[in-house]
Structures are given as C-alpha cells and as structure tokens.
Amino acid sequence: MNTPPAVPLLSPLAPPAPRARLSSDDRRRQLLSHAIALFSKHGFSGTRTKDIAAACGVSEAILYRHFATKEDLYHAILDTHEAAAGKDEWLTEMRAIADRRDDLEFIRCMLAHILKSFREDTAFHRLMLYAGLEGHSLPGLFHERMSSSTFEFLRNYVVLRQREGAFRKDNPDALVMLLASPALQYATSKYIFGLKVFPGTDNEAAEEFAKLLIAALRPNLPVSKTISKKTSKRKA
Amino acid sequence: MNTPPAVPLLSPLAPPAPRARLSSDDRRRQLLSHAIALFSKHGFSGTRTKDIAAACGVSEAILYRHFATKEDLYHAILDTHEAAAGKDEWLTEMRAIADRRDDLEFIRCMLAHILKSFREDTAFHRLMLYAGLEGHSLPGLFHERMSSSTFEFLRNYVVLRQREGAFRKDNPDALVMLLASPALQYATSKYIFGLKVFPGTDNEAAEEFAKLLIAALRPNLPVSKTISKKTSKRKA
C-alpha cells in the first residue's frame, strides 16, 4: 500500500537491531536492573515478564533462562539489593560525629542520609513498600533492614547519651522512632507519592527537623530555672 | 465409582446454597465491602474480579452488572470511603481541647486518633498506600485527604499557638509534619506491615510521643522561668 520512503531515516526493514549479545552475567544484571525499575513502579503482580524482557530488548525466553520463575526474579532482587551503597562511608562519618558528642549534627546527618537515600534510590524504597504491602516481606522493609545495623547503631547512641544525661530517659525505641519518622514521612510524601511538602531543599528540611528534634530529646529539667525538677503533684 | 454415603452430612447434591437474593443496593454495598478487603490485601492488579464475586457468593456477571469495569469498582471504593467515620466527633473533641489551650492533650489526642484510625481501619490505610504506589492517587492518600480538612485544622492551631508565643516560630508545615509523623510511622509499622514496635498500648505510645513532641514545640528560651507569656526578645 504505502510506498516506502525513498530515503529511510534509519533502516527500513533491516533486522530490528544489531542485537547486542551480552554475556550471561551482564544480561542477568541488566534484567535485574530493569526488573527493579518495573517492579518498583507497578508492584509484583502489576509487572509483566514481557515488559521486563522488552525493556532489555530481548525475548521472554531469555528472562526465563536466567530466572526459573517470576517469583525467583523478584526474590533475586530483594536479596541482591542488600547493602545500600555508601552506607559504610556514612557510618564512618556518623561515628566521628558521635565521638565528639555533637548531638545536633548527629541527628541532622542521620536525617540528611535518609532523605538522600529516598531521593537517590527511590525505586528501592518503592520496592520495599510494595514488598511490605504484598507480603513479600522477606529481606527488607527499610524499617526492618534498618533494624539490623543502622537501627542498632542509632539506638546505641541514644542509650549512651541517655546514660550521660544528655537525652531524656524515656524508652530509647520511642526516641529512635521519633528521630527517624519525620524524615521518613517527608521523604515518602515527596519521593514515593510525589506530593508537595513544604518548600526548600532536603538539607534545609533535615536542618529544620534536627533543630526541633534535639529539643525533644533534651532532659526537660534544667535544675535551676525553667521547669522545676520535682513536680510530684500532677493532676489529670 | 464411590457409593454415596448413606447419611449425607448436610445435603448431597442439593443446590449449593439457598442463594440469598439481595437487593441491588445491598449487593452493591456487599461487593464494595469485599472489594475493599481484597484490594487492600493484594492491590489493584493483584486482585481478581473472580475472587471479589466469590467472596460475595455470586458470579462475576453480577459484579459487572454493578460496575462496568474493574477500574470503575476501584474508583467507586476510593470515592465512597470519603469521610472516615467518627471524624466529626473527633473534631469536636479537638476543638474543645484547643479552646482551653491544652497543648499536650491536643497532641496526645491527635496521635491517639491516628493510631486508632490505623488500628480500626487498617484496610483503608493499606488501600491508600496501594493507591499511592500504583498511581491511582485520585482522592485519598491519607496524607492528601488529611490535607483538606484535618491538616488545615492542625495547621491553624499550630499557627495560632505560634502567635500566642506558646510554640516556636518555625515553619508551621514542618511542625505539623513533625507532630504527625511518629504516629504515622508507628501505625504503619505496626498495623500495615505487622512489625513489632516497642511494646505497650497505642494510648501509651501516644502519651509518650506527645510528651516528647511538646518539648520540641516549646520556644527554646524561657526568659525567667517556665514560659512567660510575652517573650518579645527571642534569639536564634
């Protein structure tokens, strides 16, 4: 019917692409990478193996050569994406701050780290949310991941500072959750759901929250002035 | 092959059930109700129209008599579940507390309300999370819903108390997010993801967080002792 253009822009009926034949490892990595992007956008059941293969420019048969089932691919992702990049440097930095007992900077740095993580690795955090909702909990759930090393690190510092009299002697788990939650909420709203939060950069937000949070953690009874320490009478 | 049991336990080959024939409205409500339960568990693409129909004990054809498409059903849910139950009473209670400027009780009551909402209406909050992730944002997204009336209410109180010198004069949006985020985080971890948070009842958690948050909101330089009402001098 249609007369083909005299000067085809690229190539008229040439084989679709010179089909780059990747090594098994490279193709596997590529599949994982595109799978992360798609699963994080649409969830497990909202993502088609066809789309993942297409994103890599290969057929589905290739995908199933690398992963026996769709579930396998999903679990491979959750396993793989284990340690977030740059976590070691962050821990080192945090430890230095902890050593000099710079509480405000400690909190600010932690918040900035959370915000940066959501900003730069949004797909990962979406994936964790989906995994949590869909019940593929397994590895991750930021929160639970955080539990292992990061949460313990934060909790230890809080307990230490409580012993030193710098933080209130409330439930340390409550204090840690208090510290992390504004950043988690801010980051989720802004990066996962794309809502408008209050303006300004992430670092400004971290600074603002840190300033507020440090006040929440300080013991509330400076002996001399402000609130007298022994208020044994307290009415409901 | 098998000889049928001489005394069938219930009824051997009787019509499966006396099929309760509901009115159109009742059936529609029932469909919505079970759809909420299933969509909230598995998300939009993880839920089969067949399962929704089966949960109501009817065929899929019935579902499609009430809703033209699966999408229609989903949107009907998100539209329907508009105003959370008991919100009016809550607002009334909050206004009374606001009138007597009981900041601590104001915060505690707000937190308790959030926790109660997640505890008693977990499916709804799961649904909102799924809707946000899957991009069916439309109505809801707790956060956004909250925006409209509830968020405005909280923000107004914060601004009022800032003017009266009882709260720090920081960005009121940051203050509101700070106030709400621990409860949102706690409730999401506990009720949506089923993680263990620190022990104790929700009300105890609300009290604990409120105690900490109130400290974060107070202006940080009490002139004489406690908070004098007219603090015109305030250094950064």
Next chain:
DNA sequence: ATTATCTATAGATCTATAGATAATGC
C-alpha cells in the same frame, strides 16, 4: 413484569517452555 442471578464463553493476556537459529570463543 421486573430484575437478580447463573452458565457458558469469547477474547485478551500472561507465565513458561520446546525447539530452532545464530553469534561467540576455542
């Protein structure tokens, strides 16, 4: 007579596999 309901099925889509083909490395 009206209408809530069912059975049966079309048509699309999705996961997964079998068998053939072609590019690479020795």
Next chain:
DNA sequence: ATTATCTATAGATCTATAGATAATGC
C-alpha cells in the same frame, strides 16, 4: 562447540459479555 537468543505456542488465567433462568413484587 558452546551458548545467547529467537519464534512459536501451550496452558492457564483474567476481564467482560451474551443469553438463559428463577426469585421477587405488584
């Protein structure tokens, strides 16, 4: 020779509809 890749397709599943059936209300 090895192996990354494709085409084609089986088999299951899923949304949605057409046409028949039976319970309700007047």
